[in-house]
Amino acid sequence: MDFVLSIFMGFINKFLGQPALLLGSITFIGYLFLGKKIYEALAGFIKAYVGFKILQVGTGGLVGTFRPIITSLSDKYGITALVIDPYFGQTSATETLDAFGSLQYVGYVMLIAFAFNILLVAFRKQTKIRTLFITGHIMYQQSAVLLWAMFWVLESAGGNPASPLLVGVIGVLMGTYWSVTSNLIIEATQDVTDGAGFTIGHQQMFGAWVAYKLAGKLGNKKHDVNHVETPGFLSILNDNVVANTILMTFFVGGIMLILGKDAFEYNTSKYFFSTFIFEKTALFAVYIAILQQGVRMFVAELTTSFQGISDKLLKGAVPAVDCAVTFGFSPNAPTYGFIFGFFGQLIAIFTLVAIKSPVLIIAGFICLFFDNGTLAVYANKAGGRRAAAIIPFIAGLIQVFGSALVLTVLKDGPAVIGWMGMFDWATLWAAAVLLADKIGIIIPIIMIPLLLVIPQLQYRRHKETYFTTMRDEKAEA
Amino acid sequence: MIKVLAVCGNGMGTSLVIKMKVKKFLDANNIKAEMMSCALAEAKGYISQGIDIVLCSHNLAKNVDAPERTTLLGLKNLMDEKEFGPLILETVKARFPDELS
Numbered sequence: 001m002d003f004v005l006s007i008f009m010g011f012i013n014k015f016l017g018q019p020a021l022l023l024g025s026i027t028f029i030g031y032l033f034l035g036k037k038i039y040e041a042l043a044g045f046i047k048a049y050v051g052f053k054i055l056q057v058g059t060g061g062l063v064g065t066f067r068p069i070i071t072s073l074s075d076k077y078g079i080t081a082l083v084i085d086p087y088f089g090q091t092s093a094t095e096t097l098d099a100f101g102s103l104q105y106v107g108y109v110m111l112i113a114f115a116f117n118i119l120l121v122a123f124r125k126q127t128k129i130r131t132l133f134i135t136g137h138i139m140y141q142q143s144a145v146l147l148w149a150m151f152w153v154l155e156s157a158g159g160n161p162a163s164p165l166l167v168g169v170i171g172v173l174m175g176t177y178w179s180v181t182s183n184l185i186i187e188a189t190q191d192v193t194d195g196a197g198f199t200i201g202h203q204q205m206f207g208a209w210v211a212y213k214l215a216g217k218l219g220n221k222k223h224d225v226n227h228v229e230t231p232g233f234l235s236i237l238n239d240n241v242v243a244n245t246i247l248m249t250f251f252v253g254g255i256m257l258i259l260g261k262d263a264f265e266y267n268t269s270k271y272f273f274s275t276f277i278f279e280k281t282a283l284f285a286v287y288i289a290i291l292q293q294g295v296r297m298f299v300a301e302l303t304t305s306f307q308g309i310s311d312k313l314l315k316g317a318v319p320a321v322d323c324a325v326t327f328g329f330s331p332n333a334p335t336y337g338f339i340f341g342f343f344g345q346l347i348a349i350f351t352l353v354a355i356k357s358p359v360l361i362i363a364g365f366i367c368l369f370f371d372n373g374t375l376a377v378y379a380n381k382a383g384g385r386r387a388a389a390i391i392p393f394i395a396g397l398i399q400v401f402g403s404a405l406v407l408t409v410l411k412d413g414p415a416v417i418g419w420m421g422m423f424d425w426a427t428l429w430a431a432a433v434l435l436a437d438k439i440g441i442i443i444p445i446i447m448i449p450l451l452l453v454i455p456q457l458q459y460r461r462h463k464e465t466y467f468t469t470m471r472d473e474k475a476e477a
Numbered sequence: 478m479i480k481v482l483a484v485c486g487n488g489m490g491t492s493l494v495i496k497m498k499v500k501k502f503l504d505a506n507n508i509k510a511e512m513m514s515c516a517l518a519e520a521k522g523y524i525s526q527g528i529d530i531v532l533c534s535h536n537l538a539k540n541v542d543a544p545e546r547t548t549l550l551g552l553k554n555l556m557d558e559k560e561f562g563p564l565i566l567e568t569v570k571a572r573f574p575d576e577l578s
Binding site: 135136137138193194196197198202235238239240241242289292295296299300303304307321322323324325327328329331332334366369370 | 485486487488489490491493494497516517518534535536537539540551552553554555556557
C-alpha cells in the first residue's frame, strides 16, 4: 500500500506539480479531445513545454534586472518603486508562487475557471451568461495574479503552498469574473463594432462598461475622435519594443540617476553612466520580448484548444477576445487614451511623491496603451472626443492610486516588481485583495454570488432581445 | 503555397485571433498557405523574409512597411470573414491564380 501511495505521490509532485509538464499535458489531452493526430498532439505538448520554459527565462530576467534597483531605492529612501504593467504583475505572481512551491496551481485555477465559464454558458437559460473567454494569455496572467495576491494576503504567513480550498475558490471566482464581465460588455461592444458579434475578454470590461455609460454625460458622440488628425510621431508608440524602452528609460532611468553612480557596480572603462543606464532600461524590453515569445508559444497551443472546445461544446457562445480587436473600429481613440491616460498617471505619480507614499508607481506601456486605449474606444462611441479624453485621464489617476494601495499589502513578497494596473485590477480586484487581507477568505467566496447577480439584472432590462446576440439563438428565431 | 502574416501591437492576442480566423477561411477555400502571426516590432523581419499578404487592424496599417511584392490589408473588423474574405480572394486571384484550385 505504501509503495502504491509513494508512486502516486511521486506522480503528483514530480509531474502534476511541475507547471510546464502540466500545461503541456493539458494541451496534449485537449488536442486528442479535438480529434487531432497523435503526432500533432505531441508537437503541441512540446511547444507548450518549451514555451513555458522560455517564459520563465523572461520572468527571471525581469526580476533580476529590476529587483536590485528596487532594493537600493528602498534602502536609501525607504520607498518601493513598482511597475504597473500586466507582465510585471504576472512576473511577480509566478516568481512569488514558485518560491512557495505553488506555481503549478496557476494551471489548475485556469482550468477550473474555464470549466466554470463553460458550465455557466451551458446553463445560460438560468445564469444568463452568453460569453466564453478564449483569450489565452490573459487567462493565464489573471489566474496567476489573482492566486498570488489572495495567497499572499491569506495564506503565505504559514510558509506552506497554497491550499486546495484557496485554489478552488480562486478558480471559481476567476471563471465568474470572466463570464460576468465579458457578458456585461456585450451590448456596448455591439455598438462600438457595429454588431460584429464578439465581446471583450481582457482586463477592463468593467471599466469599459463604466466608460461607455458615463461618456454620454461628458461629451457629444457626434464629435468623433476619428475626425481629428493626430500627430504622426505618436505612431512610433504603437511599437511595443520602442514604447517599452522609452518609458523605462524615462522612469527607471530617472530613478537610477537619483540613486547616482555609486549605487551601481559597473565597469567604468566600458560604460558611461548614461550608456549603463540605457543598457539596463533597454533590458526591460529584452526580457518582455522573451517572456512574450514564451507566452505566445504556449498560449497559441492553449487558445487553439480552447477555441476548439468552445466550437464543439457551445456553438452559440459569443467569443470574448482581446481588447485590441476593437481598435480597428476607432483607429484614433487608442492614441487619445494613451496621451490623456499618461497625463493622469503622471499627475498621480507626482502626487505619490509629494505625499511621501511608501509605494511609488512606474507607468507601464501595456496599461497605458491597451487599457486606456480601450476605455477611449468605448468612451468615444458614446461621448465623442471630449469623453475619450476625460475618461482615460481619470482612469490614469485611478490606475496609479488603486495599484499603489493594493501594493502596500503585496510589496514585501520575495519577487514583487509590480501589479497589473489595468482598470479592473486597480478597482475591483485591488479592493477585493485589500478586503480579503482585513477580513479573510470569505471575501473571494462572497464575490461569486454577488457577481452572478449582474447578468440577471441585465436580462431584466431587455428580455426579448437578450439572447439574439448569440449565434444559434439567432438562427432559431 | 502563399505566406500570410497577421500583425498586431503586442503580438499576443489579436494577431492570434486573426490567424485562426484566416486559416479557417483559407482551408475552406482550398488555398494552400502558411499562416504566421507577430507583433508590429517584429513585422519588418518577417516581411523581409518574403510574405505575400499582411493583415492587420486599420490603425496599425500605416506603421507597416510593405514592399511591392507584399499586399497589405488593413481591416476594420478583424473577426469578420465577410470583410477579409473577399479582399484575400481578390489578392490571390490577381497575384497567385495558380493557388486557386
